[in-house]
Amino acid sequence: MKHLKAVLFLTALIVAGLFAFRTYNARRFHLEQDTRFLMDTYVTIYAVGPASTTKPAIRKAFDRMQAVDEKFNIHNPESPLYAFNEAGTPITDPEILAVTRLALSVSRETDGAFDITISPLVDVWGFYGDDPAVPDDATIDAALERVGYDNLELAGGALRKRRPDVRIDLGGIAKGYVIGAAAETLKENGAPSALIDAGGDVYAMGAKGQTPWKVGIRNPRGDEILGYVEVMDLAVMGSGDYERFFMQEGRRYHHILDPQTGYPSEGTIAVNLFAADPLTADVWCTAVFVLGPEKGLEMVEKKAGMEAIVVAETGEKRLSSGLKRLLKALPQTE
């Protein structure tokens, strides 16, 4: 009898220990999530940790995203970008200057394939309105005259115009900066393991408990998943001709315009770009799209820590050398 009691006592002790371990882990690796409509899309933030920490951290991250998004919105009369575009008021805001500095350096590196002064072209195509249409050649040429990153001067802690009618739009890349700002806020508020999914643009910070985050990549012309990548402290941004487009006379016209031609960029239908910093990933994602599969991937190969998958118009999928090793097939059950 005593013997049986000993065995039962021992097993009860072990089971209690395992239960305590599980309860501790459940709290430590609890996955909190919340979704909000921001930046014209749905943003979901997942954070790992005790709910008492992650819940307020997520709320603060969303608030920060909202504030940064408003600052970068060219249609917001309170934004320094609005004052710059409409009245030529020099910009001294450090956040806008940091984004502009990176954008200008990528413009120089890509010989203008990426250009934040593309705003007049976007306006004539009507991509921000409800009724986009192909403009005539004269309208495109007139808009092209106002496009050129060398019409901007960033010096002495201020951004100024060299030509009065030049306008800038950071809308295409501000998302990367906004995501980075949210990640910073999460970390500052005790949530260093999180995943931010902003309408298919993702930043994975830290790990999901004891494993990396798993991010799938969707085929831009189908409903299947091309594969997945395990990521930690990595941003995966996407640009595609399916995001914002219209059809005219049976032809698809998308919103990623080539600053050299004034027309939607040709040769690529989608790019997913991987980089440690979400802003860098966002800027280069658009640049690689415009450069096309050949030149774009060539550029990615030169950049340390940067990987990309480029889907050409032909449907051919090209992967940078590092990504070939990282991209895994989904298990059959998925």
Add this chain to the structure above:
Amino acid sequence: MERDSDESGNADRFYRLNWRDVLLILAILSVSGGTIAYLQFGVGGAAAADLDAMVYEDGRLVGRLRMDAHRRLSLRDGRMIVEAEPGGVRVAKSDCPRQICVAAGWVRTPGQVITCVPNRVLVKVRSRSGGFLDAVVH
């Protein structure tokens, strides 16, 4: 002294485990450990019966369609319809100008989403057992 020796012998027997005890402890440990591992790491993939389409409108969760049979959810006074089939969900109808959400077609993998920006509607596939992917980029 004899009494001490008896007590020491009883204690020895008390702590000595035979093979049945070891087997019992191992069985209990396996069942407990297995259950905990399953709950902790969510071993296994996502079957159709395990999938839900979570539908958000203006940032609020307004519907949850089980993706195990044909189901429909009407939104915005019937101007938008979300349709689920076993293993897939899509936006079947929308009054938005560019029809990007409708053109997105069926989505099937946990983490995949369809967004209709003009109607501020999000459809997101979720696996009740946690799913394999945390997010899908597109």
